[in-house]
Amino acid sequence: xxINPRRxxxxxxxxxxxxxxxxxxxxxxxxxxxxxxxxxxxxxxESSIEYRALVDLIVEEGFSTFACADIAxxxxxxxxxxxxxxxxxxxxxPVDEFLRDANMRASNPIFSELLSPSGSEPQDVKEMAAFFAxxxxxxxxxxxxxSRRSADTHKLIRYQRSGIAxxxxxxxxx
Amino acid sequence: xxxxxxxxxxxxxxxxxxxxxxxxLPFLSSPKLLPDExxxxxxxxxxxLLSELDNPxxxxxxxxxxxxxxxxxxxxxxxxxxxxxxEAMARLLSKAGNHWDTYDNHKVSEALERYLNGSAxxxxxxxxxxxxxxxxxxxxxxxxxxFKEAAKYIKMVDxxxxxxxxxxxxxxxxxxxxxxxxxxxxxxxxxxxxLESKQSVKGALxxxxxxx
Numbered sequence: 001x002x003i004n005p006r007r008x009x010x011x012x013x014x015x016x017x018x019x020x021x022x023x024x025x026x027x028x029x030x031x032x033x034x035x036x037x038x039x040x041x042x043x044x045x046e047s048s049i050e051y052r053a054l055v056d057l058i059v060e061e062g063f064s065t066f067a068c069a070d071i072a073x074x075x076x077x078x079x080x081x082x083x084x085x086x087x088x089x090x091x092x093x094p095v096d097e098f099l100r101d102a103n104m105r106a107s108n109p110i111f112s113e114l115l116s117p118s119g120s121e122p123q124d125v126k127e128m129a130a131f132f133a134x135x136x137x138x139x140x141x142x143x144x145x146x147s148r149r150s151a152d153t154h155k156l157i158r159y160q161r162s163g164i165a166x167x168x169x170x171x172x173x174x
Numbered sequence: 175x176x177x178x179x180x181x182x183x184x185x186x187x188x189x190x191x192x193x194x195x196x197x198x199l200p201f202l203s204s205p206k207l208l209p210d211e212x213x214x215x216x217x218x219x220x221x222x223l224l225s226e227l228d229n230p231x232x233x234x235x236x237x238x239x240x241x242x243x244x245x246x247x248x249x250x251x252x253x254x255x256x257x258x259x260x261e262a263m264a265r266l267l268s269k270a271g272n273h274w275d276t277y278d279n280h281k282v283s284e285a286l287e288r289y290l291n292g293s294a295x296x297x298x299x300x301x302x303x304x305x306x307x308x309x310x311x312x313x314x315x316x317x318x319x320x321f322k323e324a325a326k327y328i329k330m331v332d333x334x335x336x337x338x339x340x341x342x343x344x345x346x347x348x349x350x351x352x353x354x355x356x357x358x359x360x361x362x363x364x365x366x367x368x369l370e371s372k373q374s375v376k377g378a379l380x381x382x383x384x385x386x
Binding site for chain 1: 202206352
């Protein structure tokens with residue numbers, strides 16, 4: 001596929017207009033955009049009370065000091081993943097029932113008045129109706145609460161995979 | 175009596191069972207359950223798994239506890255597959271009737287859930303039958319269509335169940351390795367004790383030779 005130079009130039013000039021968030025509140029909000037479960041951050045297990053208690057328990061089983069530390073932090077990491085898994089499962093994105101079940105033409109009195117059956121409504125009203133219809137489609141596509149929690153939990157599979165692989169390696173290394 | 179889903183057996187929870195998870199730290203053993211789940215059932219599953227191990231170490235108990243949690247997740251996800259079908263059936267039903275714009279999806283969903291459980295009252299049952307008749311669908315037809323509609327999410331739940339199986343395999347290998355390790359340590363202890371006793375007998379004999 002060849003790139004149209006005019007389109008490319010237009011894209012570049014449009015990109016210059018995209019400045020991102022400007023206000024402090026906007027910047028603060030956008031800084032948390034990718035943060036949902038916190039599993040990408042590196043935690044400091046070594047300074048926690050649970051870590052010390054775990055190491056004290058494992059050390060009695062004949063593991064080396066290095067292996068004890070590795071097993072304790074891997075086990076805490078695995079617990080962290082499973083806690084996030086539980087959190088995601090129990091609090092998925094809520095369903096906007098009003099938007100999902102609303103009938104844009106018949107049940108919403110504002111649109112009923114504004115939109116005439118002949119199709120001669122003004123352009124901005126048409127656009128507004130199209131905008132709400134697209135929002136409704138998006139909402140419906142996400143499904144009900146069970147679909148949402150399944151989709152959200154599905155995103156954590158890779159964290160569970162790496163968490164258990166790390167724990168298994170730590171236990172079996174000696 | 176409680177039904178143990180993991181082993182397909184009935185377990186008498188009143189039976190005195192030695193609690194082998196006692197030495198475990200609370201943050202590893204306390205389960206996070208949903209409001210409608212039974213802690214007694216969860217604990218009975220854990221105890222039946224632990225009863226398979228002779229004198230388990232704290233680490234083994236911690237790993238078995240994680241394994242029990244995986245089995246619990248499999249159970250939750252399996253129940254979700256049916257719920258996904260119900261969700262899709264309600265969605266299809268609320269769209270299918272002649273007056274679909276007047277049906278509230280939430281109402282249809284709740285009524286259908288009770289209808290499928292057999293707990294719907296007469297009015298609800300008649301209402302669902304009417305919508306089915308209007309849409310010229312039988313319950314099996316609706317279920318087939320719902321399966322197609324929810325296929326994407328059912329696949330996701332299958333992936334989640336598969337992940338739990340893989341995790342269980344990892345945990346089993348780790349538990350085996352701890353068992354092997356402790357057996358090896360015991361064997362080495364015994365061999366060391368035998369060598370020490372041999373050494374002391376030898377020492378006593380050489381002392382006897384010198385003295386004679």
